Amino acid sequence: xxxxxxxxxxxxxxxxxxxxxxxxxxxxxxxxxxxxxxxxxxxxxxxxxxxxxxxxxxxxxxxxxxxxxxxxxxxxxxxxxxxxxxxxxxxxxxxxxxxxxxxxxxxxxxxxxxxxxxxxxxxxxxxxxxxxxxxxxxxxxxxxxxxxxxxxxxxxxxxxxxxxxxxxxxxxxxxxxxxxxxxxxxxxxxxxxxxxxxxxxxxxxxxxxxxxxxxxxxxxxxxxxxxxxxxxxxxxxxxxxxxxxxxxxxxxxxxxxxxxxxxx
Numbered sequence: 272x273x274x275x276x277x278x279x280x281x282x283x284x285x286x287x288x289x290x291x292x293x294x295x296x297x298x299x300x301x302x303x304x305x306x307x308x309x310x311x312x313x314x315x316x317x318x319x320x321x322x323x324x325x326x327x328x329x330x331x332x333x334x335x336x337x338x339x340x341x342x343x344x345x346x347x348x349x350x351x352x353x354x355x356x357x358x359x360x361x362x363x364x365x366x367x368x369x370x371x372x373x374x375x376x377x378x379x380x381x382x383x384x385x386x387x388x389x390x391x392x393x394x395x396x397x398x399x400x401x402x403x404x405x406x407x408x409x410x411x412x413x414x415x416x417x418x419x420x421x422x423x424x425x426x427x428x429x430x431x432x433x434x435x436x437x438x439x440x441x442x443x444x445x446x447x448x449x450x451x452x453x454x455x456x457x458x459x460x461x462x463x464x465x466x467x468x469x470x471x472x473x474x475x476x477x478x479x480x481x482x483x484x485x486x487x488x489x490x491x492x493x494x495x496x497x498x499x500x501x502x503x504x505x506x507x508x509x510x511x512x513x514x515x516x517x518x519x520x521x522x523x524x525x526x527x528x529x530x531x532x533x534x535x
Contacts, residue, residue, distance in 0.1 A: 291324045304342035363395045370397045379504040386424045405503045418475030420501040423483035426463035427496040448473045480507040484525035
C-alpha cells in the first residue's frame, strides 16, 4: 500500500490541531474581528475549548486580542510568516512545460493536482485562450469523487482498501449523470487502470467534460502515483476526434512527466 492508498483508507486527524486551525482560519477570514462567544458559536465548539485554543494562539503570536473590544485579529507572527511563506513543490515547475504544451495543443484548461486524503488539492492551472473557461486557483480543494479527476486517483489505490472506502463513503450525486453505484464505479476504475486514463462527461459539473491521467514517480516495482492532471472543456465532448486526440496527448504527457520526475 502506498501513501496515497493509506490516505484514502485512513482519515487521521489530531482533533485539537484541527479545531485550532478552524479557529485561526475564522479569525483571518471574517470581515470583522470576532469575539470568543462568536467563534465558539459559529464553529460549534465548547467555550472552554475555544478559550484554551485562543490563549495558545495569542501566546505564540498567531492571533492578537484587541485590548479595547477584547476581540481577535491576525497576530504579528501570522502576518510575518504569510509575507515570506512559499509553497515549494518542484513537481509544479517540472510539469508546467508539459502541461502548457498540452493546453496549447487542445486549447483547453489543464489542472495539476494531488490527493490530500479525503479531497483533491489543485497545485497549478494552465489556462487556455478561450473567453469561457473553468478556473480554480492553486490551493482549491475538490471532492475526492470529482469526476474524471477523482477517478484517476482512486483507480490506482489498492482495490481491497478501496472497496471498504466506497462502502464507508457513498459516492455523491453531483449531477443527474453522476455514477453512484459502487459496483459500476469499481468496474470503471478497473478499466481506467488498464487504459491509464480516465474521463467523465457531466458527472461532476454540467456541460463539462474532463480527461485525467496519472503522474508516477519511480521505476518498475517502486513506481507509485504521486499526482495527476486533468484537462477540462465545455465543448470537448462535441468532437469525437478531439476527444480521442486529447486522450492520446494526455497519455503521452503522463509518460513524459513521469519520466522527467523519475530521472532527477
